[in-house]
Amino acid sequence: MILIDPPAWPAWNRIWSHLVSDESYEELHAFAKAAGIPARGFDRDHYDVPSDRYDDLIAAGAVPVSSKELVRRLIASGLRHRKRPPIE
Template sequence: MILIDPPAWPAWDRVWSHLVSDESYEELHAFAKAAGIPSRGFDRDHYDVPSDKYDALIAAGAVPVSSRELVQRITAAGLRHRKRPPTE
């Protein structure tokens, strides 16, 4: 299932949501491509999408969930990739 959290992450003079799949990266990449989201928006385990795309992505089939639920679902699916700590 494709999930999206509410736009709440400010960066680059915009507010962003996270788009994920709780099933596979293949599902996520296919959905993003069909929705016209550029591949440069992919970051480890999610796509960053601007708030002006939020409603269109829901209309295309993304399920709105809280940020907490989004992280719980991709973690449970084994699809969560955290940032690695810097090496010394």
């Protein structure tokens, strides 16, 4: 299932949502491609999408969930990739 959290993450003078799959990266990449989300928006385990795309992505089939629920489902799916710790 494709999930999206509410726009809440400020960066680059915009507010962003996260788009994930709780099933596979293949499902996520296929959805993103069909929705016209550029590949450069992919970050380890999710796509960053601007707030102006939120309603369109829900209309295309993404299920809105809280940010907490999105992370919980991503971890439960085994698809969560955390940032690597800095090399000392």
